[in-house]
Amino acid sequence: MIAVICLCFFILLFAGVPIAIILGVTTTVSLVLFTNTPLQIIAQQLFNALDKFVLLAVPFFILAGAIMTRGGIARRLIDFVNALVGWFPGGLAMAGVLACIFFAAISGSSPATVVAIGSIMIPALLKAGYGESFSYGLITVSGSLGIMIPPSIPMILYCLVMNVSVSDMFMAGVFPGLLIGVSLMVYTWMVAMKHGWRVEARASLSQLVTATRRGVWALMLPLIVLGGIYSGLFTPTEAAAVSVVYALLVELCIYREFRVTDITSVCQEAAVLSASLLFILSCAMTFIWLLTAEQIPQQLADIIISHIDSPWLFLFSVNILFLILGCFMDDVSAMLILSPLFLETLGRYNIDLVHFGIVMVLNIQIGMLTPPFGINLFVAAGITKQPLVMIGRGVLPFLGIMLFCLFLVTYIPWISLVLPQFFLH
DSSP: OHHHHHHHHHHHHHTTOOHHHHHHHHHHHHHHHHOOOOTHHHHHHHHHHHOOGGGGHHHHHHHHHHHHHHSSHHHHHHHHHHHHHTTSTTHHHHHHHHHHHHHHHHHOOHHHHHHHHHHHHHHHHHHTTOOHHHHHHHHHHHHGGGGTSSSOHHHHHHHHHHTOOHHHHHHHTHHHHHHHHHHHHHHHHHHHHHHTOOOOOOOOHHHHHHHHHHHHHHHHHHHHHHHHHHHTSSOHHHHHHHHHHHHHHIIIIIIOOSOTTHHHHHHHHHHHHHHHHHHHHHHHHHHHHHHHHTTHHHHHHHHHHHHOOOHHHHHHHHHHHHHHHTTTSOHHHHHHHHTGGGHHHHHHHTOOHHHHHHHHHHHHHHHTTSTTSOHHHHHHHHHHTOOHHHHHHHHHHHHHHHHHHHHHHHHOTHHHHHHHHHHOO
């Protein structure tokens, strides 16, 4: 069966078939050829995969991100962080990184962060004399923090397939996300010093107060969402709904840069993206059910352990696998398919599932920056009207930073586990 599953999967993959259809067809073919199970079980498994309360958080977070991308929250966040760090060498670029961090803590979406911050920040960087390649690369890479800084949609999906606490995963993503953000800011400072890029005037106290006052409603959202989750006031799903209501109230009643007539188009965009993600998830969960029923994870664990005797070497091998897959398929789909396969192996190596989840999310983050399936590259090319090659050239130096952070997070579990262990256990 394993040979047929692999053959069917890769033939369809290289034929360009959408990943959800690949999983559905592979599951159907395997059931027909190797079992006597009636095919009605596929419909039941597709339904059961989506019959999870926590999945309501996915469309809510997507909708909240779409509302804030269309409205004025991103601009106010940029004004605030620019007032804070704009006077450093490379301060405007640092402000772009910080703005991505703050917006990531609001939207939970990497492409939404690139669109919202990049459409404002990239023209500002170019106007201030920053290099084109540097400006495109920095914002494209910083926008990928949307899936590492909680709340994060890929984290929710990982928790569903691996039966991990969403609160634990959200808390575990804080330090790795900040590690990447600080690393990007340090690199920005070094490049700015080397090229002698213009330094902004230090913001006066009144300017800082004004920027804070104008951006306070945007800054409050991550505090409300994450604070509510960690304090136990509401669940992650309820927090997602709160983020939608809060974003609507702020955009419609306070900032007033979002019109009532925009609600229909924003909901349509969020519905299409949510449906595509959930369809992939349901097909992946059905495929996982087949693999589990045939005890394939246990067989895979036996094979891995017979050849790899170190958990650190196993993690290295998984990272290499995901970095390669990220060049050929959507890494979120790869995570949904492969992570459950490694569940038995992780247990035998005594690798924490939360730590492994953060490593997977960081691999997804890098996969969003590598062609030909790097979605952030396409998003950045769309908002800048630049060729994909130009965006890829700008991203290339930053990939070294991302790989270094991946190495640290993989082999120093403390970075991802210290907060959940201290606050939630």
